[in-house]
Amino acid sequence: MAGEPLVSVVMPVRNAERHVREAVESVLAQSLQDLECLIVDDGSTDSTPGVLRELERDDRRVRILRQPPRGLVPALNRGWSEARGRYVARMDADDVALVDRLDLQVRFLRRCDDVAVLGGAMQLMTAGGLEDQFLRHPTGPERVAAALTRACCIAHPTVMARREVVLESGGYRGQYLHAEDYDLWLRLAERHRLDNLPQTLVRHRVHEGQVSFASIEQQAISALGARLAALRRRAGGPDPTPVEGVITRATLVGLGLGPAEIDRAVIGDAVHRANLMLGLGLSEEALRIASALEGIDMSAAGRRRLPAEVAWLRGKVDLRRRRGLRAAGWLLRACWRRPALLLNMMRALPRAAAGGKRGTAS
Numbered sequence: 001m002a003g004e005p006l007v008s009v010v011m012p013v014r015n016a017e018r019h020v021r022e023a024v025e026s027v028l029a030q031s032l033q034d035l036e037c038l039i040v041d042d043g044s045t046d047s048t049p050g051v052l053r054e055l056e057r058d059d060r061r062v063r064i065l066r067q068p069p070r071g072l073v074p075a076l077n078r079g080w081s082e083a084r085g086r087y088v089a090r091m092d093a094d095d096v097a098l099v100d101r102l103d104l105q106v107r108f109l110r111r112c113d114d115v116a117v118l119g120g121a122m123q124l125m126t127a128g129g130l131e132d133q134f135l136r137h138p139t140g141p142e143r144v145a146a147a148l149t150r151a152c153c154i155a156h157p158t159v160m161a162r163r164e165v166v167l168e169s170g171g172y173r174g175q176y177l178h179a180e181d182y183d184l185w186l187r188l189a190e191r192h193r194l195d196n197l198p199q200t201l202v203r204h205r206v207h208e209g210q211v212s213f214a215s216i217e218q219q220a221i222s223a224l225g226a227r228l229a230a231l232r233r234r235a236g237g238p239d240p241t242p243v244e245g246v247i248t249r250a251t252l253v254g255l256g257l258g259p260a261e262i263d264r265a266v267i268g269d270a271v272h273r274a275n276l277m278l279g280l281g282l283s284e285e286a287l288r289i290a291s292a293l294e295g296i297d298m299s300a301a302g303r304r305r306l307p308a309e310v311a312w313l314r315g316k317v318d319l320r321r322r323r324g325l326r327a328a329g330w331l332l333r334a335c336w337r338r339p340a341l342l343l344n345m346m347r348a349l350p351r352a353a354a355g356g357k358r359g360t361a362s
Contacts, residue, residue, distance in 0.1 A: 011038070
């Protein structure tokens with residue numbers, strides 16, 4: 001490639017033989033052609049390396065970096081450090097970029113030179129094809145900044161950012177396992193503006209087995225740690241991030257968070273993910289999350305709340321499967337344990353009984 005590309009698309013890959021070709025081809029088919037597709041193969045052991053060699057041979061814009069399996073964060077940081085583009089876009093190996101994704105983002109970043117990170121909306125895909133559900137997040141730097149204090153509101157697979165800004169920040173930190181992107185956005189938001197486009201940029205694949213409770217639990221813990229660290233920094237204190245190791249429950253307790261608060265966050269994140277799976281028709285995945293929740297060791301407050309949330313999830317699964325009597329039993333049990341759920345049940349029953357998938361998840 002003569003000269004430096006305008007955009008580097010960084011795609012970490014490990015054992016992605018089923019979908020990586022489609023993902024890379026969606027990058028190469030972009031309306032904006034001044035790009036490189038920089039793929040970091042993090043120790044694949046399936047046929048992925050062969051697929052990548054073919055793609056690299058057929059298009060000079062494809063560049064492969066191979067390394068032993070080190071994990072997502074090292075793969076991401078290597079990709080960003082070796083990217084040559086002025087702008088760097090993230091891409092997952094099982095997603096599909098819409099044809100004008102990069103062009104839309106570059107035009108915005110050129111027009112708004114005070115925005116360092118730009119995300120967008122995603123349309124969800126399952127094994128059955130495209131769904132009528134979208135993941136959308138706030139737009140406008142002020143709304144994004146406010147929302148970031150509560151949760152991650154920039155979808156990592158849709159991001160384009162200014163390369164030098166991310167490199168100056170030190171990149172992703174492995175301590176925030178499964179929330180490394182959220183930690184990065186919070187740090188960047190202390191010096192820069194972040195935004196989202198309203199347009200759909202990526203088709204995001206969701207499939208059975210993709211979600212495990214272990215990752216949901218760790219994601220909730222890491223996200224809490226990232227928020228606490230951001231609060232400490234903004235108050236003028238030192239960053240409390242440990243030098244080594246992953247953020248744990250003990251880390252959060254040491255930072256002043258109570259066990260009940262941690263459990264509430266873990267339950268909330270798991271229920272949110274289970275509801276998303278259920279909305280996509282992945283009932284078995286929702287049930288697996290519910291079962292995993294039952295086995296976790298929690299505080300007394302968490303143990304009081306947990307049975308109601310699990311019963312609520314199981315009731316909704318049975319409603320989708322049109323098992324009315326079983327569903328009624330679960331939902332009544334949930335309301336008995338947590339009366340506040342009664343209002344939710346009254347709102348949810350007509351929708352769930354219809355069995356339809358609703359348009360937007362957020």
